[in-house]
Amino acid sequence: MGSLYWFETMDNGWERRLKQRIGKGIGIALLLGFILINCISFSKVSGEDIQHFVSRQGVWGPLVYMGLFAVLPAAFFPVAVLALGGGLAFGLLWGSVYTFIGALVNCALMFLLSRYVGRERISAYVQKRLPPKWQARLANAGGPQGFLLLILLRLIPAVPYNLINYAFGLTDISFGAYMLASGLGIIPGTFVFINIGDKAQQTASPAFWIALGLLGALCILTALLGRRLFPETGKMDKQKGMDASHGTKNK
Template sequence: MNRHIAKGLLFVGLVFSGVYLLRSLDAQLFQPAIIREYILSFGWIAPLVYIFLYTIRPLFFFPAVILSLAGGLTFGPWWGTFFDLIGATLGSFLAFGAARKLGRETMEKWTRGRLGKLDIYMNEQGFKAILFLRLIPLVPFDAVNYGAGLTRIRFRDYALATPLGILPGAFAYNYLGASLHQVFSPMFFMAIALVIALMIIPAGYKRWNRKTTNMVTMEGRRKI
């Protein structure tokens, strides 16, 4: 029991430490242009620095969107997306591992086994669940990282769904970041449209799929 409590407290401490550090940061550090200058100051290893920052980002809850914008502004939409994908994937693995190692057993103790249905669903449909959540930019990236680690989803499903799910958003925000070199240019407005579409399409598909499923179910009942 003491081991479970210690793990739980360590996990909670990790979360609150990250939130506190985020709140204490200089507001200038949230500007993509400032981040770009910092990354480029490392010269030829700048891409590695960017990947490293994205990898450790979940530990400090630094906004992923801002770092993605900085990536596009620094490396352009294509290379920015590539480096973004590597760093974001590694960072999601780090957060997932921390949640599973430090929080899973404690969560089971606190909920007294009430995660049963969620565990069964995530174990069977984990790939689809994570893929869909990743495709919706409005769902907090770190909430998915840490939340998945607290369930019994197979790491294989999580590891496969994560890069596939974040790829569209990574490109959209890196494209938007690259367009900041010429604000109000055609590229800028195309990037805005792409981000908006990325927010609308998954939600619209979910609503359409639910409506279609209900119609099929009702039709089946009528035939019976």
């Protein structure tokens, strides 16, 4: 029994070291990829560039596109550009399907990177870019309110998709809850942006303007929903403004 216990302990230790080395290796590879990708000016890449690139891949085009969506946002490539390219390349139906799959893989990848690989550096990065009130809210993201918050943030087009992926990896939300909320939250935005990409070559048609109208409607509806679900956020902003004004008067 003693020798068996020793073997199990040794085996667990070996597995732990192996996992640590694999994790570090993946982290280094992704860091190098991040540096390489950022050497390219993202501002010069358009949805049409994405369309042309994946279209040249033939039958592998869908897989290549999903791979791009799974990896590029980790380096803060704009997901809207990817989605527009997907709409141009594959149309509304299949563009939505491929984008949804690629986005879910990316959500999982960035969450796991944040939680297990580059936690300290990612935490410092997120803290510099996330307002204090949202940091306080995310500190209690493991419960039902955190689940609803993630769905809401996924719905709002103006909220940085990449930053949210990394930020929630630093919270105590479970991986399953995170993936479920992400899957539910990205469906409307995926449809809206893919629809714009699908209609982008028909700018004179009513369908294109309807697609833009859907984007505007999504922004308005999610803003109203956010105020309804989290009314204290608006109160905090109002109180902060009143305090600042009061301080100015005292001076």
